[in-house]
Amino acid sequence: MGTGVKISRALLDRLRNEAAAAGPLEICGLLVGRVGQIEKTVASSNLAADPAQGFLLDPATQIAVQRRAREKGRTVLGCYHSHPSGDVRPSAKDAAQAEEEGALWLIVSRDAAALWIASKGGAVRGRFDAVALTFPSSPEPRLGDVRRKTALPPQARPANRDQDIPDRGPRHEIH
Numbered sequence: 123m124g125t126g127v128k129i130s131r132a133l134l135d136r137l138r139n140e141a142a143a144a145g146p147l148e149i150c151g152l153l154v155g156r157v158g159q160i161e162k163t164v165a166s167s168n169l170a171a172d173p174a175q176g177f178l179l180d181p182a183t184q185i186a187v188q189r190r191a192r193e194k195g196r197t198v199l200g201c202y203h204s205h206p207s208g209d210v211r212p213s214a215k216d217a218a219q220a221e222e223e224g225a226l227w228l229i230v231s232r233d234a235a236a237l238w239i240a241s242k243g244g245a246v247r248g249r250f251d252a253v254a255l256t257f258p259s260s261p262e263p264r265l266g267d268v269r270r271k272t273a274l275p276p277q278a279r280p281a282n283r284d285q286d287i288p289d290r291g292p293r294h295e296i297h
C-alpha cells in the first residue's frame with residue numbers, strides 16, 4: 123500500500139470531536155486533497171434511513187464538492203464516516219456500499235481512526251485494505267494526544283525510526 127496517506131492531526135482531531143458530538147449517530151462527509159494527502163474534509167448530511175445504523179452521503183453535496191475540487195485542482199479522494207461503537211473497521215454494510223475502486227474510506231470514532239482503501243478482494247471483508255495514516259512534520263504532540271488511543275491496524279502504524287537512533291548529545295531545535 124505504499125507509504126500511506128497524510129492528514130494533519132488537527133483535521134483528524136476535529137473529525138473525532140464531531141463524531142463524539144453526534145453521539146449514537148454516524149457522521150459522514152468527503153475527503154478532498156491530492157494523491158497521498160487529505161487536505162480537507164467536507165461534511166455531508168447523513169441521509170441514511172437510520173443514521174445510527176449507517177450512513178448515506180447527500181448526492182447534492184457530492185456533486186458540489188466534486189465540482190469545487192476540480193476547480194481548485196484537487197481530487198475527491200473518498201469519504202469519511204464515524205462508527206459510534208468505536209470499532210473503526212469497515213462493517214459488512216460498508217463493504218456492500220463501497221462502489222468506487224480505489225476510493226479512500228476514513229472511519230473515525232471518538233478515540234480512534236483508521237484509513238482503508240476500497241480494493242477488490244481486499245483483506246478486510248473482501249473489499250478493503252488498510253492504509254497507514256501519517257502525520258506530516260507536526261509540532262510535538264500534546265499530552266492529550268499521546269494518551270489517546272489510535273486503533274490503527276498493526277500494519278497501518280506509521281513507522282517511527284527516530285526511536286532507534288541513539289541520542290548523540292544535547293538536543294538542539296531543528297528549524
Ligand SMILES: [Zn+2]
Binds near residue numbers: 203204205
Ligand atoms: Zn461504517
